[in-house]
Amino acid sequence: METNSCNDPQVEPMSSSRERVTVEDNLLLIEAVRKEDIKLVKQLLERGANVNFQEEIGLWAPLHVAVQNCREDLVDLLLHHGADPCLKKRNEATPFIIAGIMGDVNLLQLFLSKGAKVNECDSNGFTAFMEAAMYGHIEALKFLYEKGADVNLGRKTTKDQEKLKKGGTTALMSAAEEGHVEVVKLLLEDMKADVNARDNRGSNALIYALKNSDASKVEAITRLLLSHKADIKVRGEEWKTPLILAVEKKHLGLVQLLLEQEHIEVNDEDRDGNTALSVAVQKNQSEIARLLCNKGACTDRGDLIMMARRNYNRPLVLFLRKHGAKEDFDPPSKAWKSQSSRWGRALEQLHKIHRPMIGRLKIFIDKDYKIADSSEGGVYLGFYGEQEVAVKRFYEGSTLGQKEVSCLQSCREKSNLVTFYESERQSDCLYVCLTLCEQTLEEHFNARKRADVGNKEDKFARKVLSSIFKAVKGLHQCGYAHQDLQPRNILIDSNDAICLADFDKSIKMTRKQEIKTDLKDLGLLVIYVVKKGDIPFERLKTKSNEDVVRLSPDVETENLIHHLIFPKEEFTDLSGLLGHPFFWSWESRYRALSEVGNENDIKIRKPNSKIFQLLEPKSSEHSKSFNRWKAKIDEYFMKQMDQFYKKDGRYQNTVGDLLRFIRNTRQHLHEKKNEKVKLRIGEPSQYFQEKFPDFFLYVYERLHSTEYGKHFVQD
Template identity: 40%
Template sequence: MEPTAHSQQEASTPSSTETAEDLAFKLNAAVRDSNKEDVLRLLEEGADVNSKAESGWTPLQSAVQANDEDLVQLLLDKGACPHTRKDNGGTAFTEAAIAGNVNILKLLLDRGLNINDHDDNGFTAFMEAAWYGNEEALKFLFSKGANVNLRRAVSEEKANLHKGGVTALMDACREGYFSVVKTLVQEMGADVNIRDNKDRNALIHALKKGCAKEKYESAVSIAHFLLDCGVDVKSKDECGKTALILAVEMRSPDLVKTLLEKGEIDIDDADEEGNTALMVAVEKNDCDIAKLLCEKGARTDVGNLIAVANRNRAHNMARLLHQHNARFVPETLKDWEPNSKRWRDQLKKLYAIYRPMIGKLKTFQYIKQRIHNTSQGGIYLGLHGGTEVAVRISRSTEGDKEKRFFEQCGSCECLLKLFQFEKAKGYMYLCFPLWEKNLEEHLQEPEDQMYYKDALKMIFQAVRELHSLGFAHQDLHPSNFFIDLGGKIYLADFDNKRKLIEDKKELVNSDLEALRRLVLYVLTGGRKPLQQVSTEDLAADSPDYHEALDLVSSLVSHDERGLEGLSKHPYFWSKQTRFRFLKSIWNKIKDLQNRKTVFQAPNPTKSFPYPRWTKKIDKDVLNIMENPRKGVPFKYSNDVTDLLRLIRNLDEHPDTRITAKIEDHAEYFLKLFPALTIYVYNRLRQNPNYSHFADIQDPSP
């Protein structure tokens, strides 16, 4: 029996029990099937045009993926939101770039989308177009302002794992789209030498997939093009493989020859396993490439080349190697343990692998051996004559300037010193004593905290020493202070931001203001970023609280004492030194009227902080002091001079009853009157007749 028109209508009408989720599922299915009639019907029946299916896909995103322009327009007209994101952060706009549909891209862009918006993995529409080789979409996006050199933005967690940082050019190189690569570079100005977070440039990305048969031809073409464009041939992949090693792995003699003719590449450079280009050629039994390398002077005395050739039954290869003086020389390494704890594993790896020596220096310029980043390049681990070092690599001209500066630091205790240097092939290798961590890293490890006062003493000394050499640092960030195994702190300027002072007081003042922030950062244990920390973050119950407040205030006010004077500030005094200072003042200022004049604050806001000190002190202690066993009774007033008199008399006329009551005198009084030391110190310092009494030459206990 044929169904009636009425029964057909009933079949197409949704049940009253259908949920919004059911409707959303049907709507997305209809969109994916490009069924416009069902889409319209479901929308009329109440389906949410912005509902999400599995993985957060909206109907609009599904329509874009299906490359259906009419359906995209329909959904937008029905209120579809183009800004809605999938679970991975992708939008309809990035999907349109994947599809390569310029009309849809324009349609969406007209709805106010940010052309450089990216998903959770950092992909912009421009990057997606490059990844999928959609050249017309790429040109359209570029014409509308897409950033051609934008690096893939990722979370801090992923960046710490060296993920992200890839550009659209790298994507096109990796996927083998030669035409897209040429367009990006020649028409859009893509930078061929940007590096991703694994330190790889476009050339490395082009060669990484070149071993695959279907990508070989395009990889070779792209590599030749990039080489003609001046790409840096010294970049390495995440395993330390150079472009030359990757070209050998691809088995491209033409590309190997071109790289060697560049004259910039180190033919004997090795990857993290110690394999050179020649070793790879021998392993792959590629005689043509091995011959090229040998004729260009590749070393044949490293690695078991003959043994590998024999194992491969490669008699022609063995014969070639013998012709170039290859010999079987077994290498035995003695067991070695580095001094460094932080860099132990990397140093042992460096010690064990083959690396071409640079004078007495063995180093490996690649990401897993890098220990510090600077605007001038990375700092790498090294072994100089067997000594563990940190290595700065720069062009010879810049390196000579840096060498002269660091040599000036040789007589300074808290400035990083030059240990040794090497020169080779137009580069300078500056070697420094190896540090364990920088100050910023150290403060993030609460189980290994240093004594803050000692740390700040060294920091002050370092800045003072740099100023004495005639330089202002201009970048006093905790990451520029390095700490060795013994806990000694050194200041460095690897970013070359220092400036000659030359009577420019504003440069010194700028350093003092930066030092104030650094002091607060250290005293608060690095809990907040440097630029966010303030005096409000200081612990008010700290025994050094009032001294610390005064110290940071003195730094920001460009105090006339300068760093030399502030290095003797009461903050740096020990507890016993502070107490000895308080005990000595009464005797040093002989006349009673002078005492009152000195300690009477002209500014009411800076008045004596304990105007009722006799009520704070232990009653028994005060009674014993006012009624000495062998002396004239004396009534102490709440004046500061009387408090200093009591502290002095306590020392000169000791009483066992008081000692039994309060035990450590210094501990008791400094805890009871924590702001007293800095108050007395500042009142003395501000009086021309008595300021010399505040100058404690040796604040150490």
């Protein structure tokens, strides 16, 4: 990256034109080394290219590339021109460590002579010795061992990684995992590597060996490790024993080898309660199951016969019966009740039946348990642990699935988003476990006939849209745009809470247009909700922006939608709009107006005051509902108020006096002498909202960004 700073170690101080040439030469130098063009490398060095220049992404320098290419002549040339033999890449790997990866003994010798430390490591804890073991370089291992490399050194990693119990891997573990039989033999027999060294999760080289997919290599390395007294009681991920891991591999010879060991515990269980025998039966491995039973495996761990029946394996059923396995025909002893009113019956059925677990997930891919279609594999009922969940299926490697999980993981702490429990993988499928809700917003409106609320306050619309706005605000704060906001992606749970779902089209925001897409869809959702779903969302999407705004039933809705569909360039997030008058209850509006009316300059009618000037209507605004407001107030109400406050002068048709009128009403309407007025006008917040539907928005817009904005802070 170019810079004009004299402190930039990459570029020497010079004129801007000469600087550009030098930066280009520096990049050309790395490329020339990569292509092994020694003639061009010499030319670039002679005309001043920076031999220690590092490219921006990985901080690769020419020397790192030369070592990766195993070109000793280029390495010598670069060192001759001042290359730093200890220069580190971004991951802190030095040329010496890269030489270990490549297994180049001559380069290892060279860098040791130039100051490299035999046990130096990169930021992930890898030494040259560990790298040589991982890549199977025997001669390099022998050389490094002679130079004092620590054979049993465990990988040191960052503090964050250590908190996740990562790190601690030794050279022996890496060689075992990669299937390097001869390297494992060398480490054990000639270098006396500790066969039972443990990583930070407690696994030894035996567990690592069982991770390799090559059956012959796994068996050969396992024999080597066992012959050197590897501990077979060790546990791997999910608390799986070597025996369970061998059964999962369906490797008969490996299982037999482990069963021959003196201290084998054939009935040990993993974290989910599976034994080697139950895994063998689930995977329909009859020969392995027989081996385990003959070794004394218990047949009372789970319904083994039912598992065998599901695989249509009658011989295995008969064999298990012979060894004491019993079928469990009894229904669950404990009655279980679903929390869901809509999905309860299906969930209770799913709870009863036996299903093989996918990690902590229980699911049955059957039409009776499917609750929705999705972009790929559908949405099904399930249990994650004991929690009732909705499970979205994707194929493994799905871009949509990756987007969904990535977005949910990044935004876990944000409110009003569907709860993400975890994801599981099996048989090329990704299962994403989410909050189980009762219905979508679209279903909610479709299930209810249009109920004309007339002039009544629409609390449901305010609740729904407030929740959606908060959800989208949280997404944007995490750097994501939803890009598919629609009624089907808004869910209502059993407690009538609203949450946003379906993030498989979400993207990391890089342009303003992505925010604008979400804002436009929010505007359409506002109309959809306030119209109670009467206008299908897809039809709304076909309308022009102007037509959408014109559909607004009131000024607050119109103003809000205008902000969404025609956002200002400086728009950054939805925080400001969550305080918009649309989201104020009628009672809150009434209270705020009365507080403004309590301002001293309003009470004493100071027409030249700042607040009076701010509230003065323009000539174009005389069509507002509050123009000549006194004539619109109930006659008896107006007469009583005029008479009561006649010492201050009768009310005038000004904005200030309407605010004072509202203030006095709120202060005194509850008094006994005003009972008749109260009976005539009813609830005052509703009365003023109906009489002057555009008044609150008018006052709000005039004052909320001034010193009087203190009256427009919601609770």
